Amino acid sequence: MKTFHLALVAPIAIALLLPSASAQKDKEGPKPTTSPIELPKIDYPKPVTEAQKEAAAKHKESSQNLAGEQDELSADVQDLIEEQTDEKVIALLEEVEEIMAEVTGSLDETNTSGTTIAAETEIIEKIFEAAKQRAQQNGGT
Numbered sequence: 001m002k003t004f005h006l007a008l009v010a011p012i013a014i015a016l017l018l019p020s021a022s023a024q025k026d027k028e029g030p031k032p033t034t035s036p037i038e039l040p041k042i043d044y045p046k047p048v049t050e051a052q053k054e055a056a057a058k059h060k061e062s063s064q065n066l067a068g069e070q071d072e073l074s075a076d077v078q079d080l081i082e083e084q085t086d087e088k089v090i091a092l093l094e095e096v097e098e099i100m101a102e103v104t105g106s107l108d109e110t111n112t113s114g115t116t117i118a119a120e121t122e123i124i125e126k127i128f129e130a131a132k133q134r135a136q137q138n139g140g141t
Contacts, residue, residue: 042113060110067107074100086137092130099123 047056074097081093099119106116 059112063107063110063112067104070100070104070107074104084134086133088133089130089137092126092133096123096126096130099126 047053077093077097077100081090081097084090084093099122103116103119103123106112106119
């Protein structure tokens with residue numbers, strides 16, 4: 001089973017917001033987000049075999065570790081917000097921070113469902129939009 005690991009992707013995306021970031025010039029502001037898709041909740045069967053119990057314990061530990069990493073990244077976003085002057089960038093980063101808090105809670109509860117993955121994707125998209133806006137502000141191409 002492959003594990004989606006935002007903790008490896010988000011620092012790269014956050015790095016796009018640093019002053020040396022460059023992005024294509026885009027005259028449009030941030031695009032409004034669409035309403036979230038309602039995904040069905042899936043209740044998985046309880047582990048029965050020893051291998052299933054070990055896998056469930058490993059999944060719980062990994063998910064909670066990822067929650068901790070997500071929380072640290074959220075603190076990085078808070079720092080970025082304080083450094084910004086562009087209102088659009090600030091608004092996008094505040095949305096990122098809010099979604100990150102929700103995802104941290106989900107991961108801490110070992111919820112790695114499609115809803116959590118969709119939220120992680122939304123975080124990446126908003127960071128990308130903030131990076132583009134920041135690049136425009138700095139005269140990037």
